[in-house]
Amino acid sequence: MTRRIGLPLLAATLMSSFPVAAHAATRPAIFPAPAELTLGSGAMTLGRTVTLSAAPGTDPATVAVVEQILKDAGVATAQRSGRDTARIVIGRADAALVRRALAGITPDAQPEGYTLTVTPATNTIVLAGHDADGLFHAAQTLRQLVARAELPALTIRDHPAMPVRGTIEGFYGKPWTMTERARHLDFLATVKANTYVYSPKDDPYARDRWREAYPAATLAQLGTLAAVAARDHVDMVYAISPGPSICFSAPADLRALEDKFDALRAIGIHRFYVALDDIEYTKWNCDADRTAFGPSGAAAAGKAQAQLLNAVQAGLTRRDPKAPPLIMVPTEYYDAKETPYKAALRQYLDPKVVVQWTGTDVVPPAISIPDAKAATKAFGRKTLLWDNYPVNDYAQSAGRLLLAPYARREAGLSGELTGILSNPMNQEAPSRVAVTGVVAFAWNDRDYDPDRTQAFAARALAGDDDAATAALLTFFDTQHLAPTFGSQPWQEQAPRLHALLDRVRDALARGDAAARRAALADLTRAADDLANAPDTIRAGVADPSFAEQARPWLDATALWGRALQQAAAGLGAADAGSPAATRYFAAARALAAQAAAINSIPGATRIDGPIRIADGVLDRFVADAPGLIAAPAATE
Template sequence: MTPEAQQTNSRSDGFDLGDTVGLVHGPTTDPDAERIVRDTLTRAGVTTIVDGEAAVTVHLGGAGLDVEPAAGLPAEGYVVAVGDHQIVLDGVDTRGTYYAALTLDQLVQGNHVGHVDGVEIRDWPTLPYRGSIEGFYGTPWSHADRLDHLDYLGAHKMNTYQYAPKDDVYHREQWRDPYPADKLAELGELIERAQRNKVDFTFALSPGLSIAYTSDDDFQALIAKFEALYALGVRVFNVPLDDIEYEKWHSDEDATKYGTGGGAAGAAQADLCNRVQREWIATKPDVAPLQMVPTEYYDLEETPYKQALREQLDPAVIVHWTGTAVVPERITSAQAAAAKAVFGHDILIWDNYPVNDYAHGRILLAAYTGREPGLAEHVVGIISNPMNQAAASKLALYSFAEFGWKPATYDADASWRRAIAERAGGDAATIAALEVFADLTTYDGKLHLINAPVLASKLAAFKATWDGGDLAGAIADLEPYLEAIENASAQIRSGVIDPEFEAETDAWLDASFYWGGALRQALRVFEAQAEGNASDVATARDEIEHLITQADEIRDVRLPHSKVRLRIGDGVADAFVAQATGSVS
């Protein structure tokens, strides 16, 4: 599903596509939009697509019908009009026409085969930058992960992917060294896939661990790296200077020129970025303004460092900011406005959700919450830093797409449910299983401070009914949900549309199966204790210990999660089991 359109009006003159459709090209047609249109028509039963007009005609990248054209809409805006046996897909630019083609595909999929309802859509994104930044620590994504991720971004009308994996040595530790030929070839393939999906592949180079700001050799090494990626088609660049000791100089010349303190670091970084912007980027008319990630990349405190960036950094440079914390619970409109003021530059929010490199043993599948729609009035974009698990990150990315496109109507819970339904392919049983599983993986200690809220509420209801003397009723009410926990892993494995989602969550699915079994055995303890059956209590307790031991031995294959036990409903599931047994934890 693509994000909700800004304006949609129904028409009464829908029609069946038939066997033959004409295709008329316009000034903003491109091969990728045409590819989507042809695929859409073929899947809808059209057997012949001819150039020029026919009984049913698609105007691709140009005007038609009696509708206002896309001209005048914001960048990437488009018009889709369906009626009177015509389909108009008119983009204000080639990306807009591509998005119009995606919208047509969704309209056709939403009808019975071969029919399109009459409609007029005028649509455009609210935020210019929408997408992701692969900027986490730990096991990086595979090449296949990245290719799939770029397809996902494009299909959901996100336009930004930033390549900045902390554990790519050529991005950070060995930033001066050219990429080996095989790695450069992989990057080239990613760039081509990004272009195909109308996604800007942003190349980030992080030199802060060792750069000498006064060294022309270092500057030329940075530019050489950028030139190599420019030759492959990259047109957006970033210089991240985060997670470094910014008061530590790497040359005596830097210390002599800049002195000490945060203001000195800000001045040095501004000089570096200004040279990149003015001496390299400004000489290439097809390259977007430089981006940079400041060392003080969060909070709103006025400091000498921020003052130096505000006063000395070229006005064209876009500054990344994560909010009032590295992973803030909320980002408000007022905070975004203050960030723009304190940095004195356009702000691009690097949002550290659902990244889990700090949440060892956790996979984060809760809703994308706590971002006020009004912040879009003060920033140029908001991009997600995802998890080490690329496919599982799509639950959150779906909501990033919706927020970035139309924040005014963003509903975190409704968006989360649509994201789950998409992963489940619309299957009701798989949707229910994913919701149960996601509830057990809610807590991150940052955005979501309550773990397993649904399970917790059901356990609280169980206790209230039990304490009220209705033992059978308490068990009857709770056991179906505990069965759902135990059975969720099998349903998810068989029902999700993305095999990689199952593969990436495999360890947590196994752990949830064992914890579901332990919870059900805890019910048996309560039941046996009420009946005074010591033997059954002992049997259930032994089974609980066995199940929890099995759960605790499971590890994910990725760093940093491979070194710790996995977290499933912790603080809720384990507390209930301990309450039942008096000693199991």
């Protein structure tokens, strides 16, 4: 009798026939890409229990983060070493315990830098931070490493290319809730961001009623949020927008700004921002400014704003000599053309004040090193980029989630910018896809890969589930278009689906029967993937808020997927000479009409509108399908 060999036994039998290197190390995918990663020889496993040794003075909160990461990976921690137990050493790189564990390896010495080593020979992992932030970032890298069954021998020396990385909640329309902000801060921690700017345009106490104190309940909520940010090693910055009504020369208005900042400092917020965007500078808000600065105009506005901001900066320094510098966004925040306003701001504004700039336009299609150099010249300092992506509060983005990878920003911008802040969407969880790319680029712009980073963002949302990750990437492709304020988008719509549908059209046009059948089979599989993606996403995402905030887009995707299924069936029937093709094509049109009628959630975005799914690609193919193969006439 012949004995059947099971797959595990068969694999073992085959492997025993070939020489296999023990614990062959493979390079792990770490996001953001580390500045330096060197593989060693061999690999190690953690087992069920590890010994965790923290150097004296290590932040207990970071120790707790490491313990939770290990717990989530199924590993318990102990304080005493057991036989053959892996050892994890954490602490500042200058601590004696950490220096000994590094065994002669020179640690990264940059701000927010860290060194992480995995040494199978001694069964040891070391997390060494140049500072407290760096050690926290090292823990986030460990989070990614322990997702593997085996940890390869390696040394990572890593630090950010840009000092400021994160988001500015600066959109119009419904602000995020405090719960959404807290979730966003927790997310920012995992991708090594370090800045969140609170600047919702629809907060009345930050704009229209900026002189008024916050109600006690709101102030308490902001204090709670500041505590979450501190726990996540993210600087929470408070932005105020007094421009529509401020009198730049009035001492009372300066005191109102300082009083607002004092109240926020008392609840744990220590960095501040004055936003002067989206205001008129062709008129003064008070007669005193006319007396102080002369007739209204661009140059006078630049001088008046600089005088106010300089006074605010001086007040911050008086209260705390170590306070981080004030940030501002100017009225001319886009392009880098020389103007009387920019010249005045450059001449009079304190060099310590950080200036934000949105690039070559409000929503720039690309940003190059020469663009950033021009901005440095125009504003008299390196700028902090306010990148209006993936924000969707303007007319051209109505009905869209913006889920394309962050792209068309030139490697090397880290030499010309102080950092990048992404302006996200009204939908917090879907915003994480693009924000992951923004932060990864700011961390290491020279080794940034848009597509691989987007795949990492999908896997993070999916909680490492393969099916949900694939479904998310299918869904992201239908929301790939990135509009500008002009008529031409800066990223095309649905490139994966578009390429497939073009291949189908080409195969049908060539007239080769075998190629035609293969193309229709590919089309059917793609239609099935599209139709099934929404249910897979709803069942698989780790954070249900993604599915909640993307609900109408997922509903419409399911219908469009079914429409494509019917179109594929119609083409198959037509190819086989079946009169049923007409019925399939009619069903496709009906489903497409249902999908096109779905609207965004009322009030969730500044501009409501019909949901757009792979528009210009999917809808066009469904409409064209009946004419691609001549279908036989239906008989009575």
